[in-house]
Amino acid sequence: MILLTGATGSIGRHLVRRLTDRGAEFRAPVRDEAKGRALGCPYAVGDFDDPASLTAAFAGVDRLFLNGPGAVPVDGEQPMVRQYTAAIEAAAAAGVERVVKVSVWHAEPGSRLAQGAHGVLDRRLTAAVPGWTLLLPSGFLQNLLLPGAFTPDGRLVGRYGGAPVSHLDCRDIAECAEVLLTGAPRPGESFVLTGPQALTDRQLADRVAHALGRPVDLLPLTPDEVAAALTAQGLPASFAADLATLLREVATGTLAEVTTAVPDLLGRPARTVDTFLADHLPALRAATRLP
Ligand SMILES: NC(=O)c1ccc[n+]([C@@H]2O[C@H](COP(=O)([O-])OP(=O)(O)OC[C@H]3O[C@@H](n4cnc5c(N)ncnc54)[C@H](OP(=O)(O)O)[C@@H]3O)[C@@H](O)[C@H]2O)c1
Structure with missing residues (x-):
């Protein structure tokens, strides 16, 4: 029996479908019963x-x-480490043999936000459960569909300077997890998951324009401008400053490499940006405020 946490999230909802289609025995813990019923x-x-x-x-x-929440501040607190630690301790107490955890590329204790939190958590997991496997993804293409990815007048908000980023599709992360949960175990291994190409913000805006069939401009923001916008929205200054630090690192090319982990695990190429955009046109039109 598989326990599938984060089932309502960007990765989890695809994993629910994959495991259902293959008839795997699994259960999804949810915070909200209505969301559980909707999962089917x-x-x-x-x-x-x-x-x-x-x-x-x-x-x-x-x-x-x-999998679960990222580094989202709640009432000025960063609950992520405490929350995942509870799940790791419950898994160890239940004698769970295999854990596939979504972490983040460059997870390291002492780093900022999710990178630092996952760095701590990955060490706790590897100490608690011998059968661990870590997924270390690059940036999610699904972030393009989140509020704030585009300006109200439909420009892509660029946060990474001129650096390319090997964005990947959460559907590929879900399929990698499916393989690792239902196939031969890969204990003690970590997989850096990326898309098949690395694109700059400008190149990404061009791909979005191609998908939508109309020009899409880029609004490049510096890390300090991103931080100022977040604090203006009421987010804690410390969170905004940490995010600016991470964005400066990405601008040096820390998410630019393309790895073979997705094709190695799935036996097919990773989904391209163009495939993601073509498969999400209605949501993309909504995100860019187009009719
Ligand atoms: N975004 C990126 O570019 C990126 C890149 C690399 C790694 N990551 C990592 O990916 C992870 C996020 O994955 P995702 O995008 O699939 O998640 P997501 O869409 O943000 O969904 C979060 C999931 O966690 C659940 N959750 C929230 N609080 C919970 C709690 N207290 N107890 C149990 N479940 C809870 C949510 O359930 P509800 O429906 O109840 O809210 C939801 O199912 C984070 O660890 C992040 O660091 C993200």
């Missing part, structure tokens, strides 16, 4: 903030897909 798969109430609910959700589980 077996679910249980489970919240990283409620360790008792996790203990119940782990009954009969031997494999875990571990």
